[in-house]
Every structure is written in structure tokens, then in C-alpha cells.
Amino acid sequence: MLKTSLSLNIFFSLLFILLIGSAVSQEEKQTESSPTLRVESIEISGNSMTDQQIILSFLSFRSGDQISKNQLEKDSRRLQESHFFKEVDIYTQPGTDRGQVILYIEVKERHWPYFQFKGGFSELDGWYLSPIGLRFDNLFGHGNYAGVEFFIGDRLTGLDISYMKPDLFSTNLNFRLLLYTRGRQFVHYQDGLRYLQRVDNSGLGLRLNSNQGLMKYLWFDFVLESFTAADHMWRAGEKDSNVELPAELQPYSGQNGVGRFVVSLNVDTRNQLNYPSHGYWGSLSIDQVRAPQAVFDDYNKLIFDLRGYQEISHHWVLAVRTKAAWAKEAAPFYDRFYLGGPNSLRGYADRSLNPVEYASRLIQGSAELRFPLTRSKYPRHFLTGVFFYDIGQAWSDPDTFDENQFHSSVGYGLRFNIPFIGLVRLDFAYPVPSYELMVHMSLGHTF
Amino acid sequence: MSVLKLRLKFFRWLLLVFPAVLSAQNFQLSGILPYAAEDSLKVDFSVQQLWEGKIAKTLLAGIPLDIQLDIILLNPDLKVISQKSYIGEVVYDVWEEKFTLLNLGIFPAHCNSLADLRNWFEHIERVGLNPLETLVPEVKYQVRIDFSVLLLNKKQNQELKRWMQSADQTEEEFASRERSTGFRLNINQLVQLFFSGDEEPEKFQVSGSSTPFTLTDLMIK
Structure with missing residues (x-):
């Protein structure tokens, strides 16, 4: 047992080093390959109450540094998307000498909070909307983020109150506080029928991360939360048809409080979000959960997700993904893994491929061949075509893993780039070997 | 008299004395010279002070400028006999430090400095208009040039x-x-x-005409 744990630790330490090393070298390579200019000066105007340092904190460079077009675009986008200002205008002018550039940032301050509309799709919660959220970002010019968001959806209701202070005590560290309460409906399958069980979850989360240095790859979260699982479930679509929980789920009903410490390593070298054609996104997150107020024991959880993108020819991109996850047996079902659905293994219904008590082990992979079907405005073109192959297995008891029991599917899909919403995804998936068509609709790329 | 009124009065006085202070752009057309060359009616002209002020600032910020150039041959009744139009775009690539001229066939496609760009627009030469055989002797013609720049906000x-x-x-x-x-x-x-x-979008426009000429008046180059 000790030997296995040591091997796992060594393996993941090596993975950490490899991911960070590779990200740093790729960033250097990208800077080397594109033309760069020296920033002669950065001229900021219009910031009557916001300190210049707050605006500069969105930039990864300072006067005197060499910058590339990609770097400037990425940073400009970050400043614009911060919604700290009513208007942000960023432009350059040639500097005094050739090879130099002067950067102008003109902002218009906001003196009132703003309303936000949010929507999305999550495999756990289904479709959700935050029809009205109130944001107080940078309201007094101190560079803080704060907001209240209310969620409703297929299988979710919830409320988030968040506050974030970037550059905490001038340390380049971002500090985030989140208070949340959510009511979720967990999907269970029994005898081929779909049941739902309500699980309420509320808590307080603290997060530390940074935009600079080695710390920009690492995120630390500390969460105190409680779960309250209902002692019954009901047939989907028949709210009054209460039935008893399966024996595997019964121990977790009632309230359980936990403390969670999460370290995650995140590396993102993708050249763009909308249609990545180069680079990779990798993340490794490790949860340590202490459960003194719970019916279950302490447990650890680990999730590794790696996605790579490579252009093959004329904007045809091969995208591959591998995800592996492991949790100690003590983990309750609502903190375990599942398989099946538009974002994991297409061709199967949401969470239909995991055991009743959910899985403590998961392995899945996907490959997609993506190609633009319209040319105009590439890489923000309107229509993309996709051929895909998904494979995976989710299991609990180590002895139940069977290399011949992998589920897989093939199919094709379309991605529509819709203004204001982004990518709307339509996938036509055929599970192997039954090849019974299942259509999935979702948002964003599958990975 | 309040301070505000005094300020307004001073401002109006400034307007009268220095009208150029408020004029964002002062570019002008000059030297419109029609002549005969290679059996055609050709024209030379110059666009002065185009790449200054707001236009230059916008271009150098990497924002494309739309340019329209119309060269028109008019008869004595000022009716259009023929017209040649160039509708194109000038773009500055901040990163390559290079200017690109799209669909403006009378200019080179690229140039490396604002000074070169100025020079080209100040010496526009040999723009072909009409074969000489299509012109009627003794009729007084005139060449009018309309030049406009569109600044996208x-x-x-x-x-x-x-x-x-x-x-x-x-x-x-x-x-x-x-x-x-x-x-x-x-x-x-x-x-x-x-x-x-x-x-x-902001549009800056300037027009200019040659002195009236007949076929026999035309200088041969």
C-alpha cells in the first residue's frame, strides 16, 4: 500500500515538473517565433479613480520589455473582459525609433454596478442560466471583483456571492472568497430507469493564485462545505414517485460536513480559445478531504486532464484528450466520477456508464478531427465540422476493471459560432457496437 | 460678464483668427495636370498633407483606412465622359512596421515608412484616363479628382x-x-x-479640378 502511494507521488511529481517545464519552453518558443517590439512607454488615461497599477496588473509586460502581437492581444483581452471599465480602448503608435512602440490605454470609468446574464452547460448540472447577476467589479476603483449570481437550470438552483482581491498585499497573489449554496439533482440509473436524488451543497471557499511567475501555474483552494443528501429519490419526470435509495447510496443520506484542500496545476499554451490549432491545456488537481463531521472517512481525490491540439494541414486540426481520475474508496457518491454524456463519452446518456455508487476510478480519451466549413473570419469562422472517437471506462472496485469493457463511440458534429453566445455544439454519436444514434447539444468544444 | 462667457468669447475669437486650430485634417489636392502620353490622356496630381494628424494617428494605431479616388473627365457642360475609380484600403502592420495598400493599383503594394507613403501620394503620376482618339478636338474638357478617406471609429x-x-x-x-x-x-x-x-465613420474629402483644356492644348510627355 505504502509502495503504491510512494510510486503515485513520484509519478505525479514528475508530471508536475514535466508540464511546467514544457509550458515555459513553449511560451519562450512562441515569443521567439513571432515578431516583437520594445515597449517605449505605456500611456494610460481616463482612470480618474482607478490606480494605474491596477490597469498594469492585467499586462504581463512593462515599459522597456519586448512584446509580441499575441502577448498584447491576450493581455488586452484580459483587461477588456475584466469589465472593470465602461469602455477600454487599447492601441499602439510607433515609438521614437524603429522597433519601438508606444501603448495607449484609454478607459472610461464605471460608477454603477452592472447586470450580467450567464448561461451554460455542465455535465453535472445540465443546462443552467443565471438570468440576472449583479456585478460590482472595480466599483470604487480598488480593482476588486465582487458579485451576486443566482442560478437556475435543469438540475440546479443556486446562489453565489463572490469577492476577489487581486495583488493581495502587493504580492501578485489573487485572493478569492466564495460563499455558495446549491441544490442539485443527482442522476441514478436503476434497472434501466432514470432516477433523481436531491443533494444540497453549501460552503465557503478561499482561493489563492497569481498571474505571474511559477505561481501562475498553481492554484490553492481551501473549502469548508456541507452536503445534505435526500433519503429518497424519484423517477425522472415524476416528482411524487418517491422510492427508496439503493443500498450503495443509503449511507450518504443526511448532512455531512467536510474540509477540502485542493492544489491544482494548470498549464494552457493554446494559441486561441475559439479554435485552438496549436498547443495544449493540461491540468492536474489533487483534493485532500478531511471529514470529521461525516459518516465517511477522510479521502483524497486526483484528476488529470490533458488536451493537445495540432494543425495538420490548411486549418484541419487534430485534437486529442485524455482524462484519468482516482478517488479513495471512502469518497461519497457526490464527490466521485461519472461517465457518459456530451462532454465525456458521447453516444450515451448523462452518467449512464458508471456504477450506482458512482465511480472511484475513471479513464477516458477522445480524438477529434476539426475542420472549418466556412472560411471567412478564420479562426472565428461561423461553422466547423468534426469527426470524433470517444472511449472510456468508469469503475469502483479495483477488481471490476476489465480491459474488454471499455465503452466507445464514433460520430460527427457541427460547431456554430453564434454572436454573444459562442460555440453551439451539435454532435451525432453512434455507440459501438450498437450504432444507435444519439444527438447531443451543448456549448463550446467538447475539450 | 461671467468667466464662462468670457471663455466662449475668447474661443470664438480663436476660431476666427486661427480656423486651422479646429480643422482635424488639412489635406489638399494640387498640381492636377492632364497631358498626352502613349496615345492616352493621362494625369499627374498631388495629395498634400494627407498623412498628418488624425488620419496618420488612426493608421499608425493599426486601424485600416478606406480610400476612394475618382478621376473624372468632364465635358463643357460638366457631364461625365469617363471615370476611373480606385477603392482600396491602407493598413499599417505595427508588428512588421510595414504599410500595405490594397486594391490601389496606382501605388506600390507595400512600403516601409510613413515618409515613403507621403512621397507616393504627393507625386501621383501617369494615371491613364482615356485614349486620345475618343476626345473631340476643340471641345474644352476638364479633369476633376475626388479623393476621400474614411476613418472607421x-x-x-x-x-x-x-x-x-x-x-x-x-x-x-x-x-x-x-x-x-x-x-x-x-x-x-x-x-x-x-x-x-x-x-x-468619419469621412475626410477633398476635390480639385484642372483648368479646362482642348486636345490641341495638351502637352505631350
Whole structure:
């Protein structure tokens, strides 16, 4: 047992080093390959109450540094998307000498909070909307983020109150506080029928991360939360048809409080979000959960997700993904893994491929061949075509893993780039070997 | 008299004395010279002080400028006999430090400095208009040139592009059980975008004409 744990630790330490090393070298390579200019000066105007340092904190460079077009675009986008200002205008002018550039940032301050509309799709919660959220970002010019968001959806209701202070005590560290309460409906399958069980979850989360240095790859979260699982479930679509929980789920009903410490390593070298054609996104997150107020024991959880993108020819991109996850047996079902659905293994219904008590082990992979079907405005073109192959297995008891029991599917899909919403995804998936068509609709790329 | 009124009076006085202070752009057409060459009616002209002030600032900020050049041959009744139009774009690539002229066939496609660009527009030569055989002797013709530059508003160029081309997408931040994807909209910004009205792009225009000429007056080059 000790030997296995040591091997796992060594393996993941090596993975950490490899991911960070590779990200740093790729960033250097990208800077080397594109033309760069020296920033002669950065001229900021219009910031009557916001300190210049707050605006500069969105930039990864300072006067005197060499910058590339990609770097400037990425940073400009970050400043614009911060919604700290009513208007942000960023432009350059040639500097005094050739090879130099002067950067102008003109902002218009906001003196009132703003309303936000949010929507999305999550495999756990289904479709959700935050029809009205109130944001107080940078309201007094101190560079803080704060907001209240209310969620409703297929299988979710919830409320988030968040506050974030970037550059905490001038340390380049971002500090985030989140208070949340959510009511979720967990999907269970029994005898081929779909049941739902309500699980309420509320808590307080603290997060530390940074935009600079080695710390920009690492995120630390500390969460105190409680779960309250209902002692019954009901047939989907028949709210009054209460039935008893399966024996595997019964121990977790009632309230359980936990403390969670999460370290995650995140590396993102993708050249763009909308249609990545180069680079990779990798993340490794490790949860340590202490459960003194719970019916279950302490447990650890680990999730590794790696996605790579490579252009093959004329904007045809091969995208591959591998995800592996492991949790100690003590983990309750609502903190375990599942398989099946538009974002994991297409061709199967949401969470239909995991055991009743959910899985403590998961392995899945996907490959997609993506190609633009319209040319105009590439890489923000309107229509993309996709051929895909998904494979995976989710299991609990180590002895139940069977290399011949992998589920897989093939199919094709379309991605529509819709203004204001982004990518709307339509996938036509055929599970192997039954090849019974299942259509999935979702948002964003599958990975 | 209040301070405000005094200020206004002084401002009006400034306007009268120095009208150029408020003029964003002072470019002008000059030296419109029609002549005969290679059996054709050709024209030389010069666009002076074009690449100054707001136009230069906008171009150097990497925002494309739309240019329209119309060279028109008129008869004594000022009716159009023939017209040659060039509609194109001038773009400055900040990163390559290079100017590109698109669809403006009378100019080279690229140039490396603002000084070169100025020089080309100040010496526009040998623009062909009509075969000489189509002109009637003794009829007094005139060449008119209309030149305009359209400045896309920076706000229109950037904000609309950002909103329309790339939604504010949300992605999962790190490896998690569920993959969550979505979008968010700043409603205030959206309302502002739709109800602020269309801001017209700024257009700078200048016209000039040659002195009237007959076929026999034409200088042969």
C-alpha cells in the first residue's frame, strides 16, 4: 500500500515538473517565433479613480520589455473582459525609433454596478442560466471583483456571492472568497430507469493564485462545505414517485460536513480559445478531504486532464484528450466520477456508464478531427465540422476493471459560432457496437 | 460678464483668427495636370498633407483606412465622359512596421515608412484616363479628382468586432469532475451598444479640378 502511494507521488511529481517545464519552453518558443517590439512607454488615461497599477496588473509586460502581437492581444483581452471599465480602448503608435512602440490605454470609468446574464452547460448540472447577476467589479476603483449570481437550470438552483482581491498585499497573489449554496439533482440509473436524488451543497471557499511567475501555474483552494443528501429519490419526470435509495447510496443520506484542500496545476499554451490549432491545456488537481463531521472517512481525490491540439494541414486540426481520475474508496457518491454524456463519452446518456455508487476510478480519451466549413473570419469562422472517437471506462472496485469493457463511440458534429453566445455544439454519436444514434447539444468544444 | 462667457468669447475669437486650430485634417489636392502620353490622356496630381494628424494617428494605431479616388473627365457642360475609380484600403502592420495598400493599383503594394507613403501620394503620376482618339478636338474638357478617406471609429472597429466575433466564453478553470462550458453577457454594455446609435465613420474629402483644356492644348510627355 505504502509502495503504491510512494510510486503515485513520484509519478505525479514528475508530471508536475514535466508540464511546467514544457509550458515555459513553449511560451519562450512562441515569443521567439513571432515578431516583437520594445515597449517605449505605456500611456494610460481616463482612470480618474482607478490606480494605474491596477490597469498594469492585467499586462504581463512593462515599459522597456519586448512584446509580441499575441502577448498584447491576450493581455488586452484580459483587461477588456475584466469589465472593470465602461469602455477600454487599447492601441499602439510607433515609438521614437524603429522597433519601438508606444501603448495607449484609454478607459472610461464605471460608477454603477452592472447586470450580467450567464448561461451554460455542465455535465453535472445540465443546462443552467443565471438570468440576472449583479456585478460590482472595480466599483470604487480598488480593482476588486465582487458579485451576486443566482442560478437556475435543469438540475440546479443556486446562489453565489463572490469577492476577489487581486495583488493581495502587493504580492501578485489573487485572493478569492466564495460563499455558495446549491441544490442539485443527482442522476441514478436503476434497472434501466432514470432516477433523481436531491443533494444540497453549501460552503465557503478561499482561493489563492497569481498571474505571474511559477505561481501562475498553481492554484490553492481551501473549502469548508456541507452536503445534505435526500433519503429518497424519484423517477425522472415524476416528482411524487418517491422510492427508496439503493443500498450503495443509503449511507450518504443526511448532512455531512467536510474540509477540502485542493492544489491544482494548470498549464494552457493554446494559441486561441475559439479554435485552438496549436498547443495544449493540461491540468492536474489533487483534493485532500478531511471529514470529521461525516459518516465517511477522510479521502483524497486526483484528476488529470490533458488536451493537445495540432494543425495538420490548411486549418484541419487534430485534437486529442485524455482524462484519468482516482478517488479513495471512502469518497461519497457526490464527490466521485461519472461517465457518459456530451462532454465525456458521447453516444450515451448523462452518467449512464458508471456504477450506482458512482465511480472511484475513471479513464477516458477522445480524438477529434476539426475542420472549418466556412472560411471567412478564420479562426472565428461561423461553422466547423468534426469527426470524433470517444472511449472510456468508469469503475469502483479495483477488481471490476476489465480491459474488454471499455465503452466507445464514433460520430460527427457541427460547431456554430453564434454572436454573444459562442460555440453551439451539435454532435451525432453512434455507440459501438450498437450504432444507435444519439444527438447531443451543448456549448463550446467538447475539450 | 461671467468667466464662462468670457471663455466662449475668447474661443470664438480663436476660431476666427486661427480656423486651422479646429480643422482635424488639412489635406489638399494640387498640381492636377492632364497631358498626352502613349496615345492616352493621362494625369499627374498631388495629395498634400494627407498623412498628418488624425488620419496618420488612426493608421499608425493599426486601424485600416478606406480610400476612394475618382478621376473624372468632364465635358463643357460638366457631364461625365469617363471615370476611373480606385477603392482600396491602407493598413499599417505595427508588428512588421510595414504599410500595405490594397486594391490601389496606382501605388506600390507595400512600403516601409510613413515618409515613403507621403512621397507616393504627393507625386501621383501617369494615371491613364482615356485614349486620345475618343476626345473631340476643340471641345474644352476638364479633369476633376475626388479623393476621400474614411476613418472607421476605433470603438466600432474594436468593440463590435469583439462582441460579434468572440463571445465572452466561460470554461472550466482546472481539471474537474464535470466539464462546464458557457457564456456571460454584460447586459449594461449590450444595451449601450444597441441604444447608443450608429456612430457614423468619419469621412475626410477633398476635390480639385484642372483648368479646362482642348486636345490641341495638351502637352505631350
